[in-house]
Amino acid sequence: MPTYKLMYFEIKARAEIIRLTLTAAGQEFEDKRFTREEWLKVKPTIPQNQLPCLQVDDRIIPQSGAILRYIGRAFGLYGENNDESTQIDVILGANDDFLKYVITAWYEKDETKQAELKKDLEENKLPQFFNLMEGILMENNGGDAFFVGNKMSIADLLLFDTTDQVGDFVKLPPIPPKLGTLIEKVKNNPRIKEYISKQASK
Ligand SMILES: N[C@@H](CCC(=O)N[C@@H](CS)C(=O)NCC(=O)O)C(=O)O
Structure with missing residues (x-):
């Protein structure tokens, strides 16, 4: 079994979906959170000089999207076939x-300007995004399962993460029913639930 070390900072941002995915997979990983000082020391040694990076044994993978897909594939959370x-x-x-x-x-x-942009998020961009996601969700099993197929994938985890992080920044508009249920389902996944409660008690 390879060992996994996720390197990022003491924030959710681009790393949280990777933490959530490894957690949902039941994969142990070192959750290294650099301070600013530590980061400036190691930065020249890190591929592309930015984080997050995932170290798998001796290999360091940069780019959050590549990491997410890599672990999604590794742990069966990225669909059952090319279409999925x-x-x-x-x-x-x-x-x-x-x-x-x-x-x-x-x-x-x-x-x-920031207040205007936040208002636009709350009143326009978020409702549009939620409605788009509700529509996609309803195409699979009438919205009563997951986004794709009949098991959780990185798409479901990502929608939970986006809603959670954006909800820390702006007031969320009502979440459409099927999407709301899906987000609750991810949140109540036993591994995710335990992870959230551990993070909250830190
Ligand atoms: N496209 C990259 C962007 C990575 C990125 O912008 N990382 C920022 C933090 S979110 C970073 O490493 N900042 C510290 C620095 O550049 O020194 C990804 O998705 O991983």
Whole structure:
């Protein structure tokens, strides 16, 4: 069995979906969270000089999207075949599109402009994104299962993560019913539930 070490900072951001996926897979991993000082020392030795990176035995993999797909494939959380993996990729792509708005609002320095961007997220971008996801979800089993097939995948974990992290930044509009149920299902997965409660007690 390989050993896994995830390297990032003391925040959720780009690493949380990787933590959640390894957790859902039941895979132990070292959750290395660099301080700023530690990071500046190791940065020149890290591929592409940025984080997150996942070390699998002696190999260090950069790029959060590549890491997510790598562990998704390794642990059977990335669909059963090419069609299913592609359906998952479509959801990952739509999530990336939506996150661009969140990142723009997050980094906006001007307070008035940031307030406008947050309002637009709450009133327009988030409802649009949720409705898009609800529609995709309903195409599979009427929305009563998971996004793809009949088991949890990185797409389901990602929607939980996005909703959680965006909910820390803006007020979430009502989540459509099937999507809301799916998010609760991920949150109540025994491994995810234990992980969340451990993080909360830190
Ligand atoms: N496309 C990369 C972006 C990685 C990235 O921007 N990492 C930032 C943190 S989120 C970083 O390492 N910042 C520290 C630095 O550049 O020194 C990914 O998805 O992994």
